[in-house]
Amino acid sequence: MKFEMIPKASHDRPAEKYSETQTRERVPIMREKLSRLEDSTVKGALGLRRRLKFNFKVKRGIYYAFDASVVIVMMLLIGYMYMVTYGERMIRSHPAITSKISSTTILNSEGAEITRLQAGTNGYATHADLNEMPKVLKQAFLATEDRRFYKHDGLDYIGIGRAVVQDVINLDLSQGGSSITQQLARNLYLNGDKTMVRKVNEMSIAIALEKKYAKDDILESYLNQIYMGQGIYGVKAAAWRYFGIKDLRQLELWQVATLAGIPKGPSIYNPIDNAGLSKDRRAVVLTLMHEQGIITRKQMQEARKMDYVPPATTTSMNSSAPQPAYASAIDAVIQEASQLTGRSVADIQSAGWVIHTGLYSRAQLAMEEEFRQSAHFTDDRADERVQASMVIIDQRNGEVKAMMGGRNPRRGDMNRATRDARQPGSAFKPIIAYGPALESGKFNANSILQDKRVRYGSYQPSNLGGRYQGSITMTEALRKSVNAPAVWLLNETGMQRAQQFAAHLGIELGQEDLHLSSALGGLHQGVSPLKMAQAYTVFANQGRFNTAHLIREITDAQGRNIYVRKAENQQVISPNTANVMTAMLQNVVSHGTGNKAQLHGYQVAGKTGTTQAALPGVKKEANRDLWFVGYTNKWTAAVWMGFDHTDAEHYMLASSGAAANLYASVMRRALP
Structure with missing residues (x-):
């Protein structure tokens, strides 16, 4: 029996059957569809690739932006920390702004000023407390330099903004926009370089100063530290230099405005160097003061008209009359002050002291001028000059009246008058x-x-x-x-x-x-002219000893005594010994080797000294050191002559008579 398979029912669309002709017609269509599908797929892939690439760029940009923001934040943090710590560190490591720096003054025996020593600012200064300064003086500087001083915290942002605009317009850094606090920071801790780093440092210090000190302290320090031209620092020293005024309350309005105009350009706006430009600048200051309601129009106009006339003090400083330089003596005074007080040389220079000395201008000038006479130094060589030194002492009290440490000494040079280095001979x-x-x-x-x-x-x-x-x-x-x-x-x-x-x-x-x-x-080791002169003062002073010294007394800025010389006059040898020695030494000058030391009107006692060069191949007459030490009834003096370094090419052919002659030439003009 045959069974026939019956197919299941299906809802699927039955397959279409195409003829060969239809198939050939549909191939192009299918190819077109496939091509479109392929194009669509490719385009989709490309689009996806672009989207992925774009997304990657976006993400990378975000990462870069994040990294950059982190770097910026770190830099800002570091900059902030630098701004905060740099200024505070500088203030901790340097003296306080409240330190009162003033130039120490040295006076001669007549009470005249020999010199003002350079203070810590490398210039000349006289400190003034803020309450010594008249209100109009402070207002003039505030109106000119920093009108918002009492309102800002060290940085005047309005002024800085204005300066930045000007810098951009001018394409340089000529406009600083600095507040008074910034100027003080620059003066105390920085240099004048116009760089961004220096500006940042200046701002940092200014902020730190404002945190630590009161406004009045900052203003006081500024007015004492500001450079005022002519090597002068501070308003009080400037008032004395330019107007001969020591009490700032005596300044007139036109003088106040003149001072306030100087810091803009100290070398061109100070009245001594350029009275015309100073007057123009004064007019600008007066205008600012008027605009800010500090002075009236009438006051402004009257102050503008005033003409500058240098004071007598300035005229005398610039006088063509010969004045002694005291170079070696000034160095010796500072060293002696250091030994007496235990203070360093730098401290003494800026302590504001007044040092009274026994130096006598007539004697010092006579010594300096005679030392310039080449006739006294016949053994000069083309490559080196003969040197000399001399000291004059008042045997009655030990005061040094004049000193030369070389033929043309300058401050800081070797002082041959005080150096134990030469053989005294006879x-x-x-x-x-x-x-x-x-x-x-x-x-x-x-x-x-x-x-x-x-x-x-x-x-x-x-x-x-x-x-x-x-x-x-x-x-x-x-x-x-x-x-x-x-x-x-x-x-x-x-x-x-x-x-x-x-x-x-x-x-x-x-x-x-x-x-x-x-x-x-x-x-x-040798001995110095100072010690030789001091030794002979005992013979000249009836056997009594006084330590050779330059300083009589030292007073501080308030006039209080720091040191006062006490009289010695200690009897160290018998008067008879001194008198017999004086008689014998007078005979040396009148009839012996010291005859060239004779002085008209004075009986001179003294002794020559010579040490031979004793060099191989050099004549026996060659000498190394020439001396004369002598005294009258008023003063004792010692003279040394010779080369700093004696050798076969540099030695003295002159005898000790040259030293005796130099003694007489100086003393003839020096004795009162």
Whole structure:
């Protein structure tokens, strides 16, 4: 039996059957559909790729923006921290703005100003408290420099904005827009470079200053620190320099406006250097003061008309009359002040002290002018000049009246007058040989001394020219400056007694100097003209000692005494020894080796000194050091001449008579 499969019922659309012709007709259609489908697929893929690429760029941009924002935030944070900490660190590491810096003044014996020392600002300053300054003076500076000073926190943003606009227009950094606090920050801690870093630092310090100090303190410091031209800092020093006024309350309106106009351009707006430009700038300041209601129109117009006339103080400073420079003496004064007070040189210069000295202008000028005379220095070489130094002391009180540390000294140069570096030669004989012998009581001016060629152990002194008399009186031995008797006398008196005698005269000898050759000035280190002059003052002052000094007293800015010199006049040797020595030394000048030191109207006592060059291949007449130390009834002085470095090309052919002649030339003009 056959079973026939019956197909299930189906809802599917029965397959269409196409003829061959129909099939050929539909192929292009199908190909077109497939092409469109393919195009659609490709376009979809490309679109998807573009969308993916776009999304990637967007995400990458977002990442970059995030990274950039993080960097910016970090930079802003670092900048903020720098702004906050830099200024505070600078203030901690530097002196407070409230420190009162003023130039110390040095006066001569007549009370005239020798110099004002440069303060910490490298200029000249006189501090003034804010309550010393008249209201109109403060208003003038505020109106000109920072009208919103009491309203801002150190940075005047309105002024800064205006300056930025001007800088953009001018394409430079000429407009600072600095507040008074910023100017103070720059003056105290920074330089004047117009760079962005300096500006940021300035702003940082200004903010820190405003946090730490009151407005009045900042204004006071600014008015004392601001540069006012002519090497002057601060309004008080400027008022004295330009108007001869010490009390700021005495300033007139036109003078106040003149001062307020200077900081804009100190070298061109100060009235001494350019009175015309100063007057123009003053008019600008007065206009600003009028616009801000500080002065009336009438006051403005009257103050504009005033013409500047330099005060007598300024005229005298610029006078063509010769004035002593005091260069070496000023250095010595500062060093002495440091030793007396324990303060550093830098502190002294800006302490505002007044240092009263015994320096005498006539003596100092005479010394400086004679030192400029080439006729005194015949051994000058083409490549090096002979040097010289000199000190004059009043033996009655020890005051130094004049000092030269070189032929043309400048501040800070080596001071040959105070430097223990030269061999005194025979000028040392009264100190080490004849004085101790007289003081012992065993010898007098007529004592007979041995004048023979004698060997003392390994040392054998010789007389100049090899001549010996066998015996000679002390007076003759000193007058002729014979060597052998001086050594013999020192040996007889004893080195210990000689050492003590020299110490009484202010010359301390070390162990290396305790030998017989010291009778002829052979010292290990040498001695200074200052110490030689001081030693001879004891002979000139009846055996009484006064420490050589330049300073009489020191007062502070308020006139209170910091130091006052006390009289000494200590009897250190017998009056008889001093008188006998004076008589013998007067004989040296009147009839002996010191005859060129004679002065009309004065009896001079003194002694020459010469040390030989003793160089191989150089003539025996060549000398290293030339000395004369002498005194009248008023003053004692010591002169040294020679080359700083003696060698085969640089030595003295002149004798000690050249030093004696220089002494006389100076003292003839210097003595009152």
